Amino acid sequence: MPLAISHMGVVLGVLVILWSGITAGFGLYLQSCCAQYLDRGTASFFALSQLTYPNAAVMFDGAIAIKCFGVGVSYLIIIGDLMPGVVQGFVGGSPAYDYLVDRHFWVTAFMLIIIPLSYLRRLDSLKYTSIAALISMAYLVVLVVYHFVEGDTLADRGPVRIIHWAGPVPTLSSLPVIVFAFTCHQNMFSILNEIDNNSHFRTTGVVFASIGSAAATYILVAITGYLSFGDNVGGNIVSMYPPGLWATIGRAAIVILVMFSYPLQCHPCRASVDAVLRWRPKPSSSGNDNSPHRHPLLGSRGSRAPEMSDLRFSVITTTILVLSYVVAMTVSSLEAVLAYVGSTGSTSISFILPGLFYYKISSPDSLTHQRLMKEDDEAAEDMLADDSDDGNGDNDSIQTRPLTESGVLRRSTRHWRRTLLRKLSLALAVYGVVVMVVCLVTNSLFIASN
Template identity: 70%
Template sequence: MDTEASAEVVAVGGSHSRSRRGRRHHAGKREVGVAGQASWISSVVNLLNTIVGAGALAMPNALARMGITLGVLIIVWSGVTAGFGLYLQSLCAQYLDRGSASFFALSQITYPNAAVIFDAAIAIKCFGVGVSYLIIIGDLMPGVVEGFIGADAAGMDFLLDRHFWVTAFMLVVIPLSFLRRLDSLKYTSIIALTSIGYLMVLVVAHFIKGDTMAERGPINYFKWQSAVSALSAFPVMVFAYTCHQNMFSILNEISNNSHFRTTSVIFASIGSAASTYILIAITGYLSFGNAIGGNIVGMYLPSLTATIARAAIVVLVVFSYPLQVHPCRASIDAVFKWRPNSKPSSNAANCSPNRHPLLPRPTRPQDSMGDTMFAIITTAILIFSYIVAMTVSSLEAVLAYVGSTGSTSISFILPGLFYYKISSPESAIHQRLMKEDDEAEDNLSDDDGGDDEGLLGGSGLLSASGLLKRNTRQWRKALLRKLSLGLAIYGVIVMIVCLITNTFFLASH
């Protein structure tokens, strides 16, 4: 009899515990739209491919200018600040319906009159980067051909023409650019990351082999070359982590958008990128010392492995181009949809009592762009980028200023300002979400108090514990809000520094 009673108590307790766990799990969900289908690995791969690009090849040279100690610290610091910007984006997405997160949607409920400026800056930045990828293809492929078949191959002169290769690889990127979902690019991203892996192995292998020591210059472990030289390397490290233009698409498409899951995507992507940069930077710099050039692959003697490395760079930028078309297209569409003097309250009137106020309500949560507009914008991006890449051989000046303004805005200023504005205690959205959190905590505290009241004879201690948790949560949100403002201010400082540095660098050349 005692055994049966004990079993009944265990069964009831287990059921009650599962019920509480269910309520706790449900309390963390704020999903109204359609859930995504992308896996965790797919999200990490696409975000990592957006981060790691041809800029990794300039890391050894940047390290030479700063010295190893300061250079590694700046690489890590740049990763931390970029990761914090991504983290703020994931928090901002919680204020929107599932699948509707975008810079445009956040602009509409924070700074509606500036939304068109934000999206125009993002579109220009992504378009410029995409064009630079095509230019890199045109510059590298003739050298790749010479490495494989030689420059004197009869009847093959067209293979040494940059215009031919820009045109040829456009045929590769066109179908990839018309894919609607970022998750569809996961396999090309894997191929691109494999190319980075090969480049990393190449640099490390030459360092271990030591076949560059005869040409190595002096090594600076703690001292920089000069303040101006170190400052000119700073933008290289900061912009190496720019991937924020695709973060909202990843948040919209990931199947499990829990706080832990999205944070782990950010941590894995930024951590992998930082590790790659540090490894290439240190081993590449130790291989050549202060004699290092701007492109680590170009430092190695002509060989089959070096030629394959150049081809790997081409593969990398080819499959990175569609990752720039995706946010560029979304931003251009948002610019077309923008109307002056938009008021957040106009959306509030259409919200049902069970929905958060002031939130945009797209009829197609995963993709609100119509098929016709999608085709027109994508075609326009492809045509104009092709024309620019064919007629201009260097976009150094334009990209320097576009990167200084666009990248800092996307990575630091906008995430910081958006979260600072939307998490304001006076914000109706924030008050609604805080109320839901408090109600969820109260329900859990009531359940816990009920259990312990029967066991301990009172729930006063647990009520105090619940109050402590609530105060701790409010303190953390207040601190996070201050840090978000700090990130925005940091972004402005970085923008000013980079603009001054670029102006001085271009003037000296």
Template identity: 70%
Template sequence: MASYAAITAYTSEHGSRPASAASVSRQRSQRHKKESGTIGSASWLSSVINLLNTIVGAGVLAMPSALSHMGILLGTFVILWAGLTAGFGLYLQTRCARYLERGSASFFALSQITYPNAAVMFDAAIAIKCFGVGISYLIIIGDLMPGVVKGFNEEVEGFLVQRRFWITAFMLIVIPFSFLRRLDSLKYTSVVALISIGYLVILVVYHFAAGDTMSERGDIRFIEWAGAASTLSSFPVIVFAYTCHQNMFSILNEIKDNSPLRTTSVVTASIGSAGAIYVLVAITGYLSFGNNVAGNIVAQYIPSIASTIGKAAIVVLVMFSYPLQVHPCRASVDAVLKWRPSRLRSSSTSPSSSPSRSSLLGKRNTSRPARDEMGEARFAAITTVIVVLSYIVAMTVSSLEKVLAYVGSTGSTSISFILPGLFYYKISSPHSPHHQRLMKDEDDEEEYAEDDDDADGADEGTTGREGGKQAWWDLRLKGRHWRRDLLRKLSLALAIYGLVVMVTCLATNTFFVAAH
């Protein structure tokens, strides 16, 4: 690693860690806080809420069905494993963002310094994936709302039971939210969506505790499974349930405190909460119906006001999740439209055009904005096209299951595993020029910030014992070097894992499409 080599060279020449390390750390920390306040204003809680709302969607209701195919033991393990791998992908994104200028992190920006000629392909995949998911939300609204109306009044007829009317009505509600520029502006709608999720979880747990589904319950699989084919059919449902990586860079750009500890805690809290919700709903829902559980467990409950409200909660959930898909879709479309292959090649290969150290380390030039934001006209035009096209497709198509299955298999695995793994593996290479230029000062800053108190204590306690201080510092450097080398290997393993998941999901989808 560049930072390890640089500091080792310094200690070899001067005999110890710089005496002014603590003061340097404090100065850099103050500068970091100042810059964070001007670029990011989102709180830790709002970041967790938006990320958690992006993760948990209507797919939570399919978890019991997945458990019926895998069994409780294997199914619970797969849910936790999927959360762990998805969380690791998010963590790699937080690491990659530190190589970029504060507030400008994106898949496109990382592509420019790692795989510039493939940047347009990456962003196109993200845009298509988010666009397809947004359409599926509108279709869910159109399919569920007539039943919700019937649940409150079975005699209702006419336009109130027509799916197109409800798609149009709810589209008028979400349009203003889709035109919000900052993801943090959606924190209040995300709270409403999470309240809906809370109601659905309570509904499932209540019916399990009440035991009012025992007459319809089938057999229970605790350890055994239903077979390889059934298990593979449920595997993508669980893996894709954690997909939220398309919004992670926006959260990193907008969060006020973007220190490694703070951003890692956002990932941990969001993934941990989602995993807990999935396991709770999966186990209680499966134990309620056993192997007779359906893909949407709420639809199986005896018709009542509570179950009707549950369906309405699903509608509210997907309605407020729609703008969370428009946000990354718009950013990716804008990146695709800005992509210029000849310019990228010249900037990445020409020595004279190499970025300066100050710009690469996130030291902003005050004469220009830190982020190349879309102009108002461009922002409005791209958003309008996304909204109008998704509305037209949702109105004319009643099912996107097969299309979304393939888009999810490619798009979700790319965003969650392949791209974070490949980006970090490429950019953190000790031989990468970007690593040499980008990481040296930034990495030193991180080390000083983490070890400031410990280093001061070590310096005070080892006064006059330079040899002991040198050995202690060398040991810390070697340990940090070993951890970063391990992290780089794990990032490559995540990318390979993503390719395996993609192939498995595509093969499974092809098999079931052919079977049906």
């Protein structure tokens, strides 16, 4: 983030962070809206694909699986790259045993911790490891802010841009860093399935809290980190601080953060791989939710993937772990591959799929949409009737008339909001395509220049 701000300038950089948070949050909000069309606990990309674009479901889930797998592998590579430096920072000089500075040893050692966490079925089971990851991130934030307040990096600080930018090419090269920093959409459906209170107000609050806290953290680290080093700032700001105990703990905090983040990538990767393996092409008539025939896996509102058996769950998880380990052990840099995977996979998950899914499933011609709207209208009328009741059960014509007018007004307001939301969802999908093209072109130019 500090490096991205150095390319954009402080003002433009903060605006881009806020804009990226808003668009990512809107994608999460659309996912929560799409989940309302499905039975409780069955929300997934697979289920929505069956309702909207059944014959394209394999491409959607394939993109999600590749993206999550690539990010998981990058976490293992980060562990292998940082741990030798962490050991040297703690013991000083060269360790007595050479294997302590061997990246392959540390990738193998941390896999022993990651493996049991990756076999947990529910995201809720990872809440304690997630707390540890958040504590590690909090330490990194404090470390950056502390050095800024202390001012011990001013001797190495370069020029600082507040309004001016470094140019369009450097700015566009940093755009993916900010845009993809908010990508968490692969786990949104699992959260919606497991959360105790899945009311619209509650899920919207979760989205606002998550995106808001992330944006605030990014802005704080970006500004304080950039002002500490100016245009001399590097991609990994922790490595720029003077060697010492606190900087070494910071590197260890990064290792803990990515170690506990790996299972959060394995969880959606496993679900998407399972969906890809189950996928079968459908006749065109069965892909229409207006058809009177119902797929055997369809619920009352939509389709859902059957529960994975223990054997299937173990085989898919083991395969993901083994492939991740092999790739991390044999490849030391995945920058080029991850650049393209991130540009396509992250953009699809964050913007394109949420926008397309909601635009399709909320079509007024969709029977699924009409059924849900009827349920909402009946619930709203029941609520109005309860509010208008005088307590004696006597709703005379004087009470019924304003009830009807109020019901019509509320129905009209809801219709206007749904129409606007549908247009914005299409705009988000188009925005995602633009971001994808820009990121792919920028990555291609960057790789070619190197």
